[in-house]
Amino acid sequence: MKRKKINLIPVFFLLPALAFLIFVYLYPLIKVLWDSFHTIRGGQQIFAGLLNYKNVFLVDTKFRISLRNNGILLLGVPIIVFFALICAFVIYERVRGWKIFRTVFFLPYVLAITVVSIVFSFLYRGDGIINTILVKIGLGILQTDWIGNTKTAIFAVLFVIVWHDFGFGMILFFARLMSIDKDLFEAAIVDGANWWQRLRYVTIPQLKSIIEFYTIICIITILAWSFNYIFSMTKGGPGNSTMILDFYIYNTAFMYNLPHHASAISVILFIMVLILIVVQTTMRLRAEKR
Amino acid sequence: MKYIIKKIVSDIPKYIFLILVLISILVPIYFMMMTSVKSHDEYLVNKLNPPRKLTLENYRGIFFEQKFLRLMYNSMRITLASGILCVTVSTLAAFAFANYNFPLKNLLYVTILSLMSVPPIVMIIPLFVQFVQFKIIGNPIGAIIIYVGLTIPFSVYLLTSFFRTAPNELREAAKIDGCSDLKYFTHIILPLSKPAIATCFIVNSVWVWNELLIALIFLQKDELRTLMAGIMLKIGKFQVNVPLVTSGLVVASLPMIILFLVFQKWFIRGLVEGAIKG
Numbered sequence: 065m066k067r068k069k070i071n072l073i074p075v076f077f078l079l080p081a082l083a084f085l086i087f088v089y090l091y092p093l094i095k096v097l098w099d100s101f102h103t104i105r106g107g108q109q110i111f112a113g114l115l116n117y118k119n120v121f122l123v124d125t126k127f128r129i130s131l132r133n134n135g136i137l138l139l140g141v142p143i144i145v146f147f148a149l150i151c152a153f154v155i156y157e158r159v160r161g162w163k164i165f166r167t168v169f170f171l172p173y174v175l176a177i178t179v180v181s182i183v184f185s186f187l188y189r190g191d192g193i194i195n196t197i198l199v200k201i202g203l204g205i206l207q208t209d210w211i212g213n214t215k216t217a218i219f220a221v222l223f224v225i226v227w228h229d230f231g232f233g234m235i236l237f238f239a240r241l242m243s244i245d246k247d248l249f250e251a252a253i254v255d256g257a258n259w260w261q262r263l264r265y266v267t268i269p270q271l272k273s274i275i276e277f278y279t280i281i282c283i284i285t286i287l288a289w290s291f292n293y294i295f296s297m298t299k300g301g302p303g304n305s306t307m308i309l310d311f312y313i314y315n316t317a318f319m320y321n322l323p324h325h326a327s328a329i330s331v332i333l334f335i336m337v338l339i340l341i342v343v344q345t346t347m348r349l350r351a352e353k354r
Numbered sequence: 355m356k357y358i359i360k361k362i363v364s365d366i367p368k369y370i371f372l373i374l375v376l377i378s379i380l381v382p383i384y385f386m387m388m389t390s391v392k393s394h395d396e397y398l399v400n401k402l403n404p405p406r407k408l409t410l411e412n413y414r415g416i417f418f419e420q421k422f423l424r425l426m427y428n429s430m431r432i433t434l435a436s437g438i439l440c441v442t443v444s445t446l447a448a449f450a451f452a453n454y455n456f457p458l459k460n461l462l463y464v465t466i467l468s469l470m471s472v473p474p475i476v477m478i479i480p481l482f483v484q485f486v487q488f489k490i491i492g493n494p495i496g497a498i499i500i501y502v503g504l505t506i507p508f509s510v511y512l513l514t515s516f517f518r519t520a521p522n523e524l525r526e527a528a529k530i531d532g533c534s535d536l537k538y539f540t541h542i543i544l545p546l547s548k549p550a551i552a553t554c555f556i557v558n559s560v561w562v563w564n565e566l567l568i569a570l571i572f573l574q575k576d577e578l579r580t581l582m583a584g585i586m587l588k589i590g591k592f593q594v595n596v597p598l599v600t601s602g603l604v605v606a607s608l609p610m611i612i613l614f615l616v617f618q619k620w621f622i623r624g625l626v627e628g629a630i631k632g
Contacts (some may be wrong), residue, residue, distance in 0.1 A: 065590040073535055074454035081447035081506050088503025089469055091484075092477035099480070151375065154368050167618065168379055174621075175383075177566035178582045181605045183382045186596055187388075193385060193401050227528070232625065239626045259364075281471075288473030292566045298587055310475040317479050318571065328458055332477045337476075341468045349464070 075277055078285050093334070099327035127303050127329060130312040133218055134287055137308065140222050140229075141282045145275065148233025149225070156241045166238065170231040177228060181296030184224045185211060205353070211298050214305040221293055225286065240268070240274045254335050266285055280344045288337050291316035309333050390601035398596050412601035422602065425584040432494055432573075432580060433562045436501035441555050443549075444506050448513035449539055453525070461516070470507040474500075474567060484573060500504060501565070505558045512627055513556075516550035527605050553619065553624035556617050559628040581606045 092179045103112035120127050153171055171178065187194050188210035210220040248270070252262050268275070291310040293330045294300060299309040300315070309329065317326035389397060390412055392405040400406065416422050423563055450456075451463055480545075481500065490496040493531060528538045544551075569583040580585070614621055 070452065071456060074450035074456050075563060077446045077450035080443040081510060082565065084443060084499065084503040084506055085466065085469065088481070088500055089472065089477060093472075093628065095480035095483075096476060123426050147375070157368075159365055159372065160369055165376065166533050167377060167615075170622070171383070171614075172379060173613075174560060174610055175607055176566075176582055177606050178566050178586055179386075180382070180472070180563070180584070180597065182603060183386050186386060186600075191401075193381075195399055227382070235622055236626055238411040240621075257366075265386075284471045284473075286470075289476070295566065295570075297364060310473060313475050314478070314571075317482075323483070325481055333473065334476045337473060338472060339514060341471050345464060346465070347389070349431070 069098050070353060071288050096327045096330050096334075099324055100331045103324045112324070115323050117332075119325060120328050124325075128305060128309060130307045130309045133306060133308050136218050137222055137225065137290060138283065140225050140286055141279060142232045143226050144233055144282055145279055147230045148278070149237055149268075149271070149275070150263075151234045152237035152241060153263055156238060159307070163223075166235070167354075170235055172228045173231045174229070177292040178296045179226060182226050184220075184227075185297050188212075188220055211306075212302055214302050217298055217302060217306045221290075224293055224297070225290065229282070229285065232339065233282070236274060236278055237271055240271055246269050273347070277344070277347055277351075279335060280340055280347070284337055284340050287340075288333060368378050369389060375606075381464045382388050386600050386603055390604045392597050394595050394597050401466075405566070412598045415598055415604070416601050416605055421584070421588075425579055426579045426605075428494075428578060429563055429581040432497060432501070432558050432569075435494075436498045436505070436562055437526065437555050438524075439558045440502045440505045440509055441551055442557055443502065444509035444513055445551065446508070446552065447510050448517055449543060451514045452517035453518075455536075456488065466507050468507075470511070478567070478571060485502070491572065492578070494573065494578055500568050500572065501562050504568075505561065509554045509558060512554050512624060513547070515551055515627060516547055520546060530551055541630045549620065552617070553620040556613060556621050560613065563610055 066312050099111060100116055103115060104107050104110075114269075151165075155166055159165075186192055190207075190212070191194075192207040192210075194210065198204060198206050208216060211217045247264055249262060252266050258263065288310055290308055291314065294308055294311040295305055295314075298306040300311055310333065313326050315334065316322050316329065355472075388404055389401075392400070392406050393407065393409050393411060396405060398409065411627065451459065475482055485491045487498045524542065525538065528542055533541070564582060566582050566586065567578075569580040570586075571582065585599075585606060
């Protein structure tokens with residue numbers, strides 16, 4: 065039997081990109097997994113089995129706090145999806161000035177999270193404009209330092225995330241709505257469906273796959289890409305009330321100098337994201353088949 | 355006439371909703387802009403209203419500050435270098451995915467796409483250790499390599515789906531005329547793909563320009579700091595002077611806002627494409 069010749073041309077085209085991916089993703093992922101099973105004793109790296117994981121789950125209270133805070137931030141997911149959906153649908157029905165609304169609603173997404181976070185920290189301060197407005201409208205009783213108060217800090221951060229991100233979802237839903245047959249909506253209007261019925265029985269079923277998809281994107285973003293907000297606004301405080309996983313990994317590795325412990329947390333975070341990636345990929349493959 | 359009135363009346367709740375959202379979007383942006391043209395003294399007594407006396411003092415302060423220009427220059431250098439490198443490398447890879455069949459192609463493609471969602475924090479520790487060993491921690495090349503790597507998955511996806519839209523007849527015609535693969539790529543596919551390549555470059559640039567985590571860890575020397583990291587770390591110093599800080603924020607945001615407004619269509623299309631199937 066003749067051996068099939070492998071065409072080498074595509075390999076040359078792929079090689080540079082693969083080199084980068086191997087160096088930036090593959091190698092570090094393997095290394096972090098390896099490190100998570102090791103520890104340092106007397107200046108030597110030794111195999112530690114599940115010790116790091118045991119410490120993370122049983123001893124490390126900050127890990128538990130971070131996990132809980134990540135959970136609170138996930139409340140933002142339905143809020144973002146809901147706002148994005150309503151805005152997309154309202155704008156789709158061509159209210160006057162819809163182009164302006166679309167551009168402005170998307171604008172926050174282009175602003176750097178760092179910039180947005182610093183601006184919001186000024187707004188949230190005890191003498192910031194949010195409190196000034198509250199006093200003016202007679203709600204002075206609600207006045208507080210929004211990100212300096214352990215009870216409100218995480219929700220203040222949550223608001224900034226929603227503020228920054230929902231525009232992207234809106235654009236996504238809007239783009240999909242544009243590709244739907246207009247007759248569907250016209251038929252619904254002729255049949256006397258009101259706004260809510262059109263949203264509930266036409267728009268949502270038509271957008272179902274993209275809504276699911278965006279929800280997963282949102283979960284991943286909030287779970288694993290929120291470092292920026294926390295670093296720029298609260299540094300995890302006050303009193304760990306806004307400590308979240310990715311910021312905690314950064315702290316453990318670079319502030320407390322515990323790379324092996326941090327590696328174990330990284331692996332846990334990676335596994336959580338991996339599950340979501342698998343869900344996402346299955347959805348994508350299913351969508352492509354259709 | 356009756357219809358128009360009815361439509362306007364039925365649209366009122368929608369407008370109320372849209373305007374409420376609009377206000378909450380605009381208040382922080384308005385605050386940033388307005389404060390940047392107030393003097394520090396005025397800010398202390400007037401936080402909410404437009405400035406009674408407009409001043410460009412803060413901007414002058416920012417632009418005459420040597421360090422700020424340095425930060426700006428560093429950000430531009432990193433953004434451009436990683437943008438160009440990433441687009442080059444991804445274009446080649448995307449061409450391979452769109453035009454050839456090879457073993458494990460689909461698996462490789464799906465794997466690369468899914469890397470898009472892997473959070474960088476997971477890879478940071480080993481990369482940092484590695485870079486310390488390579489002694490490139492005080493060198494922008496390290497950060498550029500990471501930025502290129504992190505932006506490749508999205509770029510490969512975007513460019514591959516664009517290249518796939520090129521009709522098959524084109525390739526066959528080129529082959530019949532004796533066009534080599536490389537020539538087909540450089541003379542036919544590349545010129546056709548300018549919009550996709552530009553989109554890819556813009557989306558990546560915005561991302562790199564705004565990135566903080568990698569900039570903090572891999573560009574620790576003062577003379578290498580990027581704008582975002584610099585602003586973040588220097589902010590403690592100026593925190594009392596809110597107007598000065600906001601003018602810095604405006605200047606830092608402006609390049610990307612302009613890029614977005616000018617290329618809005620491409621930018622949005624790029625992001626939407628990348629997310630819907632990516």
